[in-house]
Amino acid sequence: MGRVPFPAETPVLTDGVVTLRAPRPEDLPGAIERNTEDPDSTFGADDARRWMSYGIPEAWSAGTRLVFVIEHQGRYAGTVGLAPDANGNAGVHYGLGSWARGAGVASRAVRLALEFGFTVCGFHVIHWWARVGNWPSRRVAWAAGFRLGPTIPALAEDQGRRTDAWTGWIGPGDPRSPRQPWLVNPVxxxxxxxxxxxxxxxxxxxxxxxxxxxxxxxxxxxxxxxxxxxxxxxxxxxxxxxxxxxxxxxxxxxxxxxxxxxxxxxxxxxxxxxxxxxxxxxxxxxxxxxxxxxxxxxxxxxxxxxxxxxxxxxxxxxxxxxxxxxxxxxxxxxxxxxxxxxxxxxxxxxxxxxxxxxxxxxxxx
Known part of the structure; x- marks a missing residue:
């Protein structure tokens, strides 16, 4: 299969609340803050600077990862990206700063990325996975309409150890909304x-x-x-x-x-x-x-x-x-x-x- 003709430049996508766009120099403090919020993260300030300045544009140009900055309320909130594979599909990944969580920002960003992936890039299926126990990631995938797949043993790596992972997928004709209720116990x-x-x-x-x-x-x-x-x-x-x-x-x-x-x-x-x-x-x-x-x-x-x-x-x-x-x-x-x-x-x-x-x-x- 030949390479999908991705846009040469990162487009701007918005739903009126969340905007996806290319990184800008003013995003760097927010990117550093987000990547240092996790005490177990080995991704430091220099890594964030290189990724925002060179890594994202180079990955986009090479077609290996199509990464957008998530902008909310006029500031950097995180990133969402699609990783194409050789079969005409892609994986989705996302991360959000703590200040923007709990307001549906990540699920809005994922829906925008899904629409871009299916309509512009022509992906057949978009996959998602997360380490078992990563409930925030799973809730975003649920809200965006992913079908939950099998839990795969030792699929992911966490702090140098293999760990089980949840999986899911979504197709171009699938609704971008939850497939079933997420039950929350009332007190x-x-x-x-x-x-x-x-x-x-x-x-x-x-x-x-x-x-x-x-x-x-x-x-x-x-x-x-x-x-x-x-x-x-x-x-x-x-x-x-x-x-x-x-x-x-x-x-x-x-x-x-x-x-x-x-x-x-x-x-x-x-x-x-x-x-x-x-x-x-x-x-x-x-x-x-x-x-x-x-x-x-x-x-x-x-x-x-x-x-x-x-x-x-x-x-x-x-x-x-x-x-x-x-x-x-x-x-x-x-x-x-x-x-x-x-x-x-x-x-x-x-x-x-x-x-x-x-x-x-x-x-x-």
Missing amino acids: LETSRLRLRTWRDDEVDRITTARTNQVTAHFLPFLPQPFTAEDARFWLKDMAEQAAAGLRFNWCVADRGTDVALGNVTLYNVATRIDSELGYWAHPDAQGRGLMAEALRGVADWYFSPAGFGGRRLVIRTAAGNKAARRVAESAGFRLRGLDRAAFALGDKTVDDRAVYDLLPTDDQL
Whole structure:
């Protein structure tokens, strides 16, 4: 394949809020500041000066990287670029100064770059990747309409070590807007509890709660003992499920001390009908009615038109799981029936599955 005929000079692209253009001498202080904000960065002031003065124009001239300065509010905000490959595709990369983050600047810049790449350069597909855990980069790709691809082990390098990376792609005919909602947990409060997002420093509370014989019996797919590594993987997986629009996941914490007492997960949320609840409690919380209180708090928000606006909540558990059933019934859920021999147990036997539901019109709410 021959070289795509890129414009000889960097064009100016704008959406009225963000402008993409060639670098200017007055951009240098902002470029140095952005590249020194990361304490782990090895890209110093001299590197930034060379890149802005010579590197970007030379890369553009050679067609190896088409880099734009992002201008916002009349000042340097960061850069966005496209890296062409031999197959007529390109990769996108971007970086933003901290002062410009959180206002949709990066996603606006990426949309402008995508339009340029598809309409002017004729790229077939534009790829994105980011180190797993780089949530700001992933949120920009989500906002710009990228399809999320597989997570590829050891694709990227981070501080001299290979690390897993998220991947994504977008085509010329794809919308430049999110493909699914990014679920953000609302903070819910009851008389004794605060339901919030889990923190990374609460791994010990998770491992203690999920390592016991009852869990091993009724949730045999969970590893036992449930280690700190398992807990960290679970936290990462819950964050990715939220980013994919699949689940809400709350830490149930004491309202006064903020100590984690349990967990409530809400999934099957796409249709807002038959959304399902799962829950578990730390030993400190058991026998105090706290999990039923947490479920009622979630139900109030779920059914509220000002909250989620859902229409039916479901709980499914083993018929023999008396503790889980007691929580469901205390929270006002009604037994809808038993699915015979539908719940696999840890001892390789099968139990019936108890199915509970709750409607917004039920008296218990």
